[in-house]
Amino acid sequence: MRFTWINHETTPMKVKTLLAQHGVTRSLLKKVKFHGGAILVDERPVLAIHMLTGGETVTMVTPAEIGNDHLGVSTLPIDILYEDRDYLIVNKPAGVASVPAHALPDNTLANRVKGYYQAAHYDNEVVHITTRLDRDTSGIVLFAKHHFAHSIIDHQLKAHAMRKMYLAVVSGELTTDHGWLDAPIGRAADSFIKRTTRPDGKPSLTEYWVVKRLRNMTVVRVRLHTGRTHQIRVHFAASGHPLIGDALYGGPRDPWIQRQALHCMQLEFDDPFISQTLTTFAPLPADLNRLIIHNQRANS
Template sequence: MIKFDWQYTGDSPIYVRTFMRQQGISRTLLKQIKFSGGKICVDGIPVRVTYKMRANQRLEVTLPPEIPSDHLQVSNTSLEILYEDDHFLVVNKPAEVASVPSHIYADDSMVNRVKGYLIRTHAASQVTHIVTRLDRETSGIVIFAKHHFAHTVLDTQLKQHSLKKTYFCVVSGVVKQQHDVIDAPIGREPGSFIKRMVRQDGKSAQTEYWVAKRMAQSTLLRVRLHTGRTHQIRVHLASIGHPLVGDFLYGQQTNPWIHRQALHCASVSFYNPFAQRQITCYAPMPDDFATLIERENSI
């Protein structure tokens, strides 16, 4: 069982449910704790969420047990772990590996690999909670939470845009603007289930970029997302005439040095409330990405 405890240091009495919400426990998780086998105690005594805590009382919350899916296949392929504690697991995803299983990639996505890792390490919860995802061809950092509460914490940070992700990409052509923000709504392209496009009735999307290196026929960009739309970087950069090198969907897959879209999630930064500190992780550029920059720079 996974447990958390906090001491209330306020002056005025406070409802348990209010104090729990202040600690980051969502309404959904609160319901699960109440009705699915969790426990709520104050100074060791079980209480209802309407109980009023007084100064210096201690709240203990036990999360309900999480039941792993029998339908999720286990992969024992090793992981490149960038950060791990009792609450979070940050890994470096190779290109060509899907983030989540599908009917095409059912057995060896990152979710399958993390499930195998949680089982091998006898984790307190063996349910996989993926927080951030990458397209199959995109390399770099993917974050997993080790329990529902940790997932709730990071999901809130994503919605508040306080979880920061930085990407590097190589785009076709020489980008003239040293720095810019692309602010253009994104929606589905008519007739396609997969492809997106900039369209006025789409969802708001903002992508900020800085030129890191100009080469003869391409440009290395550092990119930060301010929203999280599907294919956002790929769509936005294609919309200004600079599609990603190797991107078959929004550009051309004709570069001899890389056989996928040249996009890499290089760093993430988030606040870990359980350790009360900021966590920043970095993933080195993979070999094909580094080779592409070297070759393009030598033209």
């Protein structure tokens, strides 16, 4: 793959400095150097320490990425919300794990994406999953289609620059229309899977807005300002309002949904490859829609 920039600086700088300014990491430069890639200045091969003086066209050619043989292939379909050369955004259904685990080795979203790549005969078959959802949470999952795109997203995640919005239905009535849940999260002492709020946990911040009040439950729009495991589920459970259907965190059952009422509905991030902010939406799944419709207040 080829990525090209114009050097508009007049102050001399090394090629690797310009590349770093555009998000190229040292690890990616090593792959380019040692695994069949190239760096070109005005279409002439150079080293990363080559000095630029201004006005040059700098091109980075990355090597093809061979898929991991340890990741199985699934031919089950995926629901694509957006795709271009650099990113694939998928609407994950509830009940499908994001990545393989011991109990779920071959039927995860990552397996399906690998199958899609192979069927489309993509040169790069490495599955770079950059955002994940719990198995029973539905909605948007972002895949980078090459190493460079993955490193761009990793940088935005570490800087908390990516904006993810969820829709959740929590138990009870939230009295304030807008609020913050700010409590450190760490592992629960009695479980490998479960998390809890604890003083020695990692800082965790969740923001919410009330969308609609139902019978004994509230629909909320939620933004994560940090990305802890089970963060939304843990924070609302700790506040006394566990998600409907969330058995792990004490959420009440409801006949209209058989999993936690949580859906990643919007993803927004800055895409340097198209020089714009990319915003994607995932429609509300049928079970969450039924839950909301059948629990309307009498006067709503």
